[in-house]
Amino acid sequence: NPDEPIQTYGNCVDLKRDIEAAVAHGVGRILDTCNDDDRYYGCGVIAIPMEREQDIQFAESVEDTSTTTGNEEVTEDSFGTNTQEVDVDEDDIVKSDGLYVHIAYGTEIVTTNAASGEVYARTDVKPERNDTDYNTNVQGQVKGLLLNDCVLAAVVTGYTYTYLYCDIKGRTYEPPILSDMGSTTLRLYDACNIPTDGNSSLTELNSFDLRGRFVESRGINDTIHVVSQSNIQQGLSHYITYPLSRWQGNYSDMNCTEYQETAANDSIALIRDFGNRLINEIAAVAPNCSNVAKITAFASGMEESAASGGESTGAAPASRLMPDIWNDEPIIGALTSITSIKLGTVDFVRSIQPTTASAWFRGYANFVYSSVRTLILAANSFRFWGRRGGEQSTYLMSCELMPGGQPSKWGTTGIVPGYTKDSYSMSERDGHLRIATTSRERLACRPNPKPEDNSTDDDWCRFWCCHGWETVANSSSQLMILNLDGPNGTMEEVSNVTGLGETEEIKSVRFFEDFVVIVTFRQTDPLYTIDLTNNTATVLGELKIDGYSSYMQEYYADDGTRMLLALGQNADPVNGRDLGLQISLFNITDLLQPNLTIRYNVEQGDQESQWSSSDAQFEPKALRYLPQSKLLIIPAYVGSRDNSFDGFLIFYVTPELIEQRYAVSMADGNLIGGKGICWGCAYVQSRSLVISGDATLIKGHYMKNIELTDGTSRWNASLGRPIIQKEDCCGYFWVFRPTPDICGGPFNDIARPGVAVIEMTLESEP
Numbered sequence: 001n002p003d004e005p006i007q008t009y010g011n012c013v014d015l016k017r018d019i020e021a022a023v024a025h026g027v028g029r030i031l032d033t034c035n036d037d038d039r040y041y042g043c044g045v046i047a048i049p050m051e052r053e054q055d056i057q058f059a060e061s062v063e064d065t066s067t068t069t070g071n072e073e074v075t076e077d078s079f080g081t082n083t084q085e086v087d088v089d090e091d092d093i094v095k096s097d098g099l100y101v102h103i104a105y106g107t108e109i110v111t112t113n114a115a116s117g118e119v120y121a122r123t124d125v126k127p128e129r130n131d132t133d134y135n136t137n138v139q140g141q142v143k144g145l146l147l148n149d150c151v152l153a154a155v156v157t158g159y160t161y162t163y164l165y166c167d168i169k170g171r172t173y174e175p176p177i178l179s180d181m182g183s184t185t186l187r188l189y190d191a192c193n194i195p196t197d198g199n200s201s202l203t204e205l206n207s208f209d210l211r212g213r214f215v216e217s218r219g220i221n222d223t224i225h226v227v228s229q230s231n232i233q234q235g236l237s238h239y240i241t242y243p244l245s246r247w248q249g250n251y252s253d254m255n256c257t258e259y260q261e262t263a264a265n266d267s268i269a270l271i272r273d274f275g276n277r278l279i280n281e282i283a284a285v286a287p288n289c290s291n292v293a294k295i296t297a298f299a300s301g302m303e304e305s306a307a308s309g310g311e312s313t314g315a316a317p318a319s320r321l322m323p324d325i326w327n328d329e330p331i332i333g334a335l336t337s338i339t340s341i342k343l344g345t346v347d348f349v350r351s352i353q354p355t356t357a358s359a360w361f362r363g364y365a366n367f368v369y370s371s372v373r374t375l376i377l378a379a380n381s382f383r384f385w386g387r388r389g390g391e392q393s394t395y396l397m398s399c400e401l402m403p404g405g406q407p408s409k410w411g412t413t414g415i416v417p418g419y420t421k422d423s424y425s426m427s428e429r430d431g432h433l434r435i436a437t438t439s440r441e442r443l444a445c446r447p448n449p450k451p452e453d454n455s456t457d458d459d460w461c462r463f464w465c466c467h468g469w470e471t472v473a474n475s476s477s478q479l480m481i482l483n484l485d486g487p488n489g490t491m492e493e494v495s496n497v498t499g500l501g502e503t504e505e506i507k508s509v510r511f512f513e514d515f516v517v518i519v520t521f522r523q524t525d526p527l528y529t530i531d532l533t534n535n536t537a538t539v540l541g542e543l544k545i546d547g548y549s550s551y552m553q554e555y556y557a558d559d560g561t562r563m564l565l566a567l568g569q570n571a572d573p574v575n576g577r578d579l580g581l582q583i584s585l586f587n588i589t590d591l592l593q594p595n596l597t598i599r600y601n602v603e604q605g606d607q608e609s610q611w612s613s614s615d616a617q618f619e620p621k622a623l624r625y626l627p628q629s630k631l632l633i634i635p636a637y638v639g640s641r642d643n644s645f646d647g648f649l650i651f652y653v654t655p656e657l658i659e660q661r662y663a664v665s666m667a668d669g670n671l672i673g674g675k676g677i678c679w680g681c682a683y684v685q686s687r688s689l690v691i692s693g694d695a696t697l698i699k700g701h702y703m704k705n706i707e708l709t710d711g712t713s714r715w716n717a718s719l720g721r722p723i724i725q726k727e728d729c730c731g732y733f734w735v736f737r738p739t740p741d742i743c744g745g746p747f748n749d750i751a752r753p754g755v756a757v758i759e760m761t762l763e764s765e766p
Helices: 012-030 236-244 256-285 304-308 346-350 458-464
Strands: 062-064 094-096 100-105 108-113 119-124 141-148 151-157 184-190 204-210 213-220 223-231 334-342 355-361 367-370 374-384 390-400 409-417 426-429 432-439 442-445 469-473 476-483 492-500 505-511 515-521 524-531 538-546 548-556 562-571 578-587 595-601 610-613 624-626 631-640 644-653 658-665 677-679 684-691 694-700 702-707 713-718 734-739 748-753 759-761
Touching: 012 236, 012 256, 094 141, 094 684, 100 141, 100 684, 108 141, 141 213, 151 213, 184 334, 204 334, 204 346, 213 367, 223 374, 236 256, 355 390, 355 409, 367 426, 374 426, 390 432, 409 432, 409 476, 432 505, 432 515, 476 515, 492 524, 492 538, 505 562, 515 548, 515 562, 538 595, 578 631, 578 644, 595 658, 624 684, 631 684, 631 694, 644 694, 658 702
Parallel strands: 505 548, 578 610
Antiparallel strands: 062 658, 094 100, 100 108, 108 119, 141 151, 151 184, 184 204, 213 223, 223 334, 334 355, 367 374, 374 390, 390 409, 426 432, 432 476, 442 469, 476 492, 505 515, 515 524, 524 538, 548 562, 562 578, 578 595, 610 631, 624 631, 631 644, 644 658, 677 759, 684 694, 694 702, 702 713, 734 748
């Protein structure tokens, strides 16, 4: 039924048939790229017949910077993750239940006492090395944590290094088609019965290998959903396009017709081999290829029969199913999976099994948004219309999240113009997706000022000839409302607003139940308020001010005034250059007339000689606001010619006053770059927790705890363990460590970001 959501396969035979049909369609377009005199201009699309195959085997200081006295006592708790949706938990590198704090620290999970900072447990996620497997990078790294009562879920990545195609005995082997298969593991730990000796590990209850690289995960009630993705390794061109290219030596002496006929015959074996290998890899993790969405989900403009070997009767460009050689972005480009697991008691978790739903997604899943029942995948991609151009687009796919660990159900797909900034640019209400995007400036080649010099083939020259660049469209932004239950398994647009912020781009978005606030910026900051009542978008108000807001969240004043608390940058109104970190409060009680109530610039004095930024501008989980005490905690870096600060700033925020209360340094500049200082090869991004009025600040390699009432320092703790070997020493931010080439070659220096901390002074330089 074309009006139903995306359908799934019931067996691997049908999936293999559709894979081969989709690739065969693409091959036909590849063979179109030839001509007797010009190999880049076509002679007509060639159909590749594929027969159905039935038999398949398968720093220590706390500075009080306040100017007032008599700070009120702070007693509130705030240790949950700062999430986009209230009832949807998001994975993070720090999780706490108020009694314990679990920190993703490189290859370890460090569990501490929340009140004292004492390290209770260290859980090493590095696997045992097996000299019979192909793994070359077996470090493992904790990428995200979710906490549900007595179960701590840890997503661990980095178990394989798929770009070295040999095992540790030096034997070469055939690389997998899908990248990162088996590189991600979900581990479940007992978070209630925690050892306290400081060295023991949490008890592992269960673990599961996931399909592909980790994207994001969500926790809803008693179920967690983990999104992972595997791309076609090296692109489809490696397996199909290059061997059939017109410039290959075996086709060099052929005319166009001879090339097409020969390459068409050669392609059958390539397609068959590709299909067999790909199906074997999928069937290894998805028996019977169950819960894999039909390939035709993104085949807009083509009938279902076309993807199953029939003729295309759709009017839309065929490249939307399988783009040609100029755009190697097929609809089978990335196998995206959602693994769902129901959690419960410790004994229950020991015996559970996950469920998985997979689909071929058009691109790299940049962002994941989730409400309680609906998950949205978004991928920014340039959508080609053939050789003559295309547009910036965001591909979308919806999925219904089922309770109790049941497999998710794929919903509908959509394509909208422009690029999405982040997950905060999306929101779902009442079966409708609200999404804001920016279409960036578009350039095109200027025509030849001497047309007589052009090739007689205008189409050829339109693609290859360029006589300088000119702007054909300025950047602008738009908001769209899509019905997630549209016809033919697609999202249907029901309303939109276009032309927001001409020549600008979106800096931040915050959705509410029936309206949205959008900030665009180039030199000044237009802040738009847009009504979304009855799924109809209408611009109500606009405010133009200097600077911009990169993160916004709701703020209620004591008198009930509805406001927005915003973090961003002050900027030069002439050239748009960032001038430093700033905090703002906007009054949005009247959506027709939003206004700036108060603003605070972190850099005081000469801004030309200073610079400042905050992790919270780009990662909302780094920010914490306490509504009861009206305190805002943000990580910050403030640099100058004479001195630099790297730590946390605590502000008192009201509509009448924004005041910096405390500055907590987390790193001594002399130690960061000091000689003879040894750091562990891990680094924790900025996070904060507040328990009973005390703030625990985590950044880099340290934890610090202060009383928010008066700023008194209570305790400091190091996350790392003592380092014995100099070979285990790393820089403060980055690690450069030699890794052997297991194929028998020399050692290669590879750089990867450090992820956790330890310090130790050695007798000699590391």
